[in-house]
Amino acid sequence: MGVFAYKGRNGRGDLVEGTLDGDDSSAIADQLMHTGITPIEIRPFRGVTGATASKQDWLKKLFTEKPITQMDLMLFSRQMYTLLKAGVPILRALAGLQESTQNPTFAAMIQDLRESLDSGRELSAAMRRHPKVFSPFYISMVQVGEMTGMLDETFIRLYDHLEFERETRERVKAAMRYPTFVVVAMAIAIVVINLFVIPAFAKVYAGFHAELPMLTRFLIGFSNFMVQYWMLMLAMLVGAVLGFRYYINTPDGRYNWDRYKLKLPIAGKIIFKSTLSRFARSMALSFKSGMPILQGLNVVGMVVDNEFMRSRIEQMRDGVERGESILRTAVATGVFNPVVLQMIAVGEETGDMDGLMFEIAAMYEREVDYEVKTLSSQIEPILIVALGILVLILALGVFLPMWDLGKAALHR
Structure with a gap:
């Protein structure tokens, strides 16, 4: 080759x-x-x-090269909608976008799209040459837009979809910023105290030749272990991280981790509802664009970015392929609540499945938005209690010997 x-x-x-x-x-x-x-x-x-x-x-x-960001893809989708809606030919539209973009890497990618179109390929086939930029769902939506003659409408729907995903990620990052800072600060404090503070107190206590409380002996023993074997502990930590990353990159590991993520305390319900919202919105877009249901379930399975949910969507696809209704296959997955199942039933009966799936997506989006807004308030009490326990253990371990020695000196 x-x-x-x-x-x-x-x-x-x-x-x-x-x-x-x-x-x-x-x-x-x-x-x-x-x-x-x-x-x-x-x-x-x-x-x-x-x-x-x-x-x-x-x-x-x-x-030299700047990476292609999701914002670049969003702007591309929005501008393509505007240009195609105005009746600009697709090659001229791509040429204009190539000249106006500020990202040289993205301009080179658009140039490749133009060359592919010049050589007779369809736009969706040209996009498949860039899998790191265009997701399978994006390409499938463009392909359906080409077949139905609604390419302009497809691009605006893709823009809305990308905007929703970006906003959700930004909200989660903002909510997790403070808890992450507190956890990192606590970890650094524990390392500094065990490597520098407790050894200094241990030398002082050794000069008293007195029996120390059990908590103090535990803290000193743990501190000595860290001082002597900190390199081994660091190597074990790095090994555990690398081993975990290797495990989750295997098919079984990814499936088990994605299933466990949905059950995590506090964060699990946000991940679960966000995944279901992405599924419902993607399905709604595929129905709205006229994509066949089996093809829609195939590409939506790639969008959810969760192997456990993907297996449930494939289970739905297999059921539909056997001739079962969407409602029956959705019930069999065991991941939808009764309200969602009722809306799916109404959508199938009325033929307005895309509208009902948009309603389901909006419902989950509202729940995700509420959960994200209250995430900090849910995590803060846990962090405060953990920090209080840590301070209590350190205070008792360090100051109990001084208290005992002070009482002994007073009795003399």
Whole structure:
């Protein structure tokens, strides 16, 4: 498999240039002929390859290339809707967006989209060449928009979908900022106290030659262990983190972790409701765009970003494929509450499934918004109690010996 540069003429006689991957020039010629391009010249691409190319690409990405963010994709979706709605041809719209974007990496990606369209590909097929930018759901929605002639409406719906996901993530990050700061500060305080403070008190107590309280002996023993084996503990911590990341990257590990996340105290219900909201909104968009239900369930399973929920959605798809109703398959999953199941039943009966799924998404969005707003107030009491227990243990462990020695001196 190699990279070949080609020149050819499309059906209008325009000159088309680009690069394609293939085994040889004959395979490239076949690809071009299938897309309606008559090849004029095909030659091996003389770009830098191998380890040198990898190194240069890595250095280029590190120092010059800006990453493509979700905000770039949102602006792209919104601008494409505006341009297509105004009747601007898609190639001219992409050319205008390429010139106006401030991100060179995104401009290069748009250039590749234009070249793919020039070579006869559809927009959805061109987007598949950039899986790190366009999700399977995004591509499937664009494909349905191309088939139904509603590409402009598809882009505005995708913009709304991306905006909702961005706002949800930002709210969760804002709510978790204070608790994360407190937990990190407590961890640093524990390390400093055990490595520096308690050893200093231990030297003082050793000079008294008196029996120390059990709590003090425990603190000194734990402090000595940290002082002697801090490198081992750090290595074990790093190993545990790396082992956990390796485990959750396996199919079974990802499934088990995603299922456990939904049951976490406080945060679990937010993750669960946010996942269901994303599922309902994605399904509503697929129904609204005219996507077949089986294809819609396939792509929605990729959007939820949770292997446990994905398995339940695949279970729904298999049930629908066997001829069962959406309501029956939703009941069998065991993840929807009775209100949602009732709305699905009404949607199936009335044929307004997209409208009812939007209502379900809105309901879960309101619940997620409330949970996120009250997240700090739910976590703060737990942090205060934990901090109070920590301070109490340290205070009693450090000052009880002084108290006992003071009483002994008074009795003398």
